[in-house]
Amino acid sequence: MTEIRSVVPDRRAMYILSLIGFFAIFSTTLSKNPVLPLFSQALGASDVVIGLVAAVSPLAGILFSFPVGVLSDHLGRRRLLIASGVIFLSAPLFYLLIFNPLWLIPVRFFHGMATAILGPVIAAMIAERFPENTGEMLGQYSSATLIGRSLAPLVGGAIISFFVFYPSLIPYQIVYLAAAVVAVPVLLLILLYRGENAGPLKVLPFSAFRTSFVAFFSNRKLRATAFVDMATYFAFGAFETFLPLVLLSGGMGAYQAGILFAAQTLIITLTKPFFGRIADQVDKRIQIIIGLLVLGCSVAAIPFASSFAAFLLVSALLAVGMSLSTVATSAYTADIAKKEQMGASMGALSSVMDIGHSAGPLVTGIIIAGSGYSAGFLASFLIAAVVCGFFALSVRDR
Template structure:
């Protein structure tokens, strides 16, 4: 759409980054406010944005209008991400890893299905119809959110939050200085930075070695499929065997696969490595959000998950920028190896300094 509006490559990049910037700025305040007001008001706000943002695209006539709509649309995911995870952890005093895994798997499945549905609509109709269908999906999501909690529960939560506001402020300060929460957030940033880099540049590498576009789609399908299937199972394992070892294993797998990506030139090997990369992300991310929820005080869980989401967005936005800069001066092999090394360094740092779930009372 940006290209049809006459945007140049630099402007297209800025438009693409707009929603990520919203996530960086909004995730933490959204989580914080959900601890004070309750989860439902914030989730309803996200639902309203999901309904209205797709229709706003129909009014766009210039690239910068598109960028503003992208910023507005980014509010929905920036709010929904940490607040929905906090809502799930509120409902799951035990088995948090597994239940967060199911939540993440359904989210990934939706993200995988959406481009397929959009592509089918574009073959039989106009691009405007895609946004209309997205708005309808947003309305359905909003209706679903309204059914999550009744007003009595929300009223009680609101009153409780007021009574504990002073305690919340103390807990928030402790979260910002909580080593393991911040390190776990760094892990998320490193992994999703690598994911963003792979998403942006692996297709270009594959095309450069003679792999056709259809096969590139297969490479990424293996990654998404593994993540969707593995997340709940890996979450269950983290519930029963601890979070820290699983996070380290996930980081090591993503580091190794990141290194191997540009050492091979066949579709089969790239597909296998992409699956291992997706498995590494699934193994670690199934435990990271659960670990943060374990360590955070119950009245500041949304805040902690909001901080993690904001740091993760910084990493996901930085990954493609870093790899792009490296590729200006070095080869694919060296550039991907540098990102692999950063993942390995993160694993070593986390191994040496983070505490496991047994440190739950640490805050």
Template sequence: MKFKSSNKFPIYTFIALVLIGFSTRLSYSLARNPILPLFAAALGASPSIIGLVVGISTVTGILFKAPAGALSDIYGRRTILFISTLIFGLVPFTYLLVNNYILLIVIRFIHGFATAIYGPVAMASIIDIAGERKGQWTATFSSISTIGSIISAPLGGGLLYILGGSNPSIEVFHFIYFIAGCIGSISIILVFASWKYLPHKESSTSPTMGAVIEKFRKDLLAVFRDIQVLLISSMEAVQNLTVGALEAFLPYYIISIAGLSSFHAGVLWGLQLTLLILFRPLMGRFSDVYGRKPFITFGMIFCASSFILYPITTNFLILCILTIIFGLGEAMVTSSTAAMVAEKSKAHGYGVSMGVFGSLWDIGHASGPIITGILLEKFNYMYSFGIISLILFIFTILFQMYVEESEKST
């Protein structure tokens, strides 16, 4: 379903999507950071295996986000959203069966279907109703949903430290994943409670499989033939190299090298996410008025510059300052990229363009832990983080050279 732009914003639809987004993010993030890399380490995983464990769920997104977005264009957002919440609610309970990192990798891949389906469909739903203020409303939705991640980081780290101290048992990790499953199950209830407000397909006529495949093929070609759309999507993908690297290895750095606790690691991650909530809607609105390109460019510079400085200090206050700079940069990039892709895309329906955007985002997110893990087995933190930062600077130059500014949205 695609809402027509009007002065009356469908606030109940927005609230329903926000509540579902909050519960799913809280559950998924509690299962991920800072718990996941520490769980993998407790199971005997090496740095490269830890990177694989953290990154494998986003590989699912790389493969399935575009098809999920296309299916929502055809069959309606509501049905596809419901399928994603089933995965959010049920899969976390399977972590209670994990006693080796091989099984953990398998379950992480399956768990990745939740965000692979939900991500592009939720974002397409917001763009459907956003009208001329795509930057503002996509950023506001993302920021409010991110509150779940902010709560989950210190909650997970704190629970781990309180229940298990500096050397938690496998059973402590299992208990935290049980809590994540209970929280994820709330999203299923929320979908049913807000069913009539969620975007849905008005026509009861189902298209043939041939029509589905043909539409997906045409929309996919329209996106992949547009170098500007690909470069814009790649900016957030490359920025997510650093996000994925920090998710996987900042907790390990904080505890093993800086000599701090898992709670400190959770606080740092929560601080970074707090910056996203506070600044992303504001940056999104500014980009609606003043253009997307400057915010993406300076945001990338902030992220690259702060990321390379993490390994030079073990002081918690300085780490917090670097995290503030990084979070501000991430807010500037992520508030503008999705809106700019929607404005540039020639695909019929936002589902496919948001799916491709999400898939490229996931390539960066998955590559961050994996590439950083490989680098850390050969180099120290300074060289490894420096190489990742250099990639960000290179893509920022390419973005400046080949992407034209979108027309102002208002």
């Protein structure tokens, strides 16, 4: 009877966390795809400004994920989660006040802070609450966010299409109003969730951040795991940016790129809980290496695909590799990080991941401009192979 009572609250807690992730990512993606570039253009933004606006949100993740993780270790995770809920709810309303495209830059940065807080804090909460099946629960949460990420562009595009004949900025403003409405359950569910008993509020000295930073990056296993996530998202960033151009050069249409991305998201959504369950039962290090190698080989194969079926196969293999690797890296980090630095470790992992995600399109674009698609995508494979070797050497038991 005691076991049943302990399982039910944990299951309920996981449902709440998954719903928080679903609505939060649904809301923030609704504010971005496909409305953001269209809204920017309608405001009169140049291509440079549109690119800058798109880059600002990931920058918030790079800058804030680690400090937020440290704060959650010292001030309590629920407080940080409430702060993210407030941002998720308020940020979409700021878009309604914008009539100059340059104001999108600070608003996007502010909005990006919400996901920068949400990711590492919830990952740390899951790792602490479910130590025996961390991989499975992280996979379940990730799948919930992916469902929200997949549905949001469909809803956003439908809203814009329905109100397309309304004057001026009204179609886009309705999308941002909808994003605010979708964010209401995020804050309500966060307030409903009951986690740890937080300590008193206090001002953290800089030494607390320095200590957590040194503790993470001086640990060879944590450092190597972060590099795996960086290499994974480097390759994924290159893939999602340049695959449509490869398809276009091969005479295929944009709708086919949409099918590939949708299939890829569906595969990751369906497989992450399963691969998370496997990660809880086998050596996570082996799963991480296999996943990264599969992903690297898939990206390198893109220029050699000549038919839509071949591209679909490559995209599916990349999705499997990404699912294998990313669910295991988070679970492995939870295994080796100290409990009092769990938030900082998840935050550092997220920051390094965002660096890879931002660098992938930039570096690959430079290589493609000089040497073509084959060399550009080969770079992702070489980075993945080198990082696999580095990871294997770093995490071996001495």
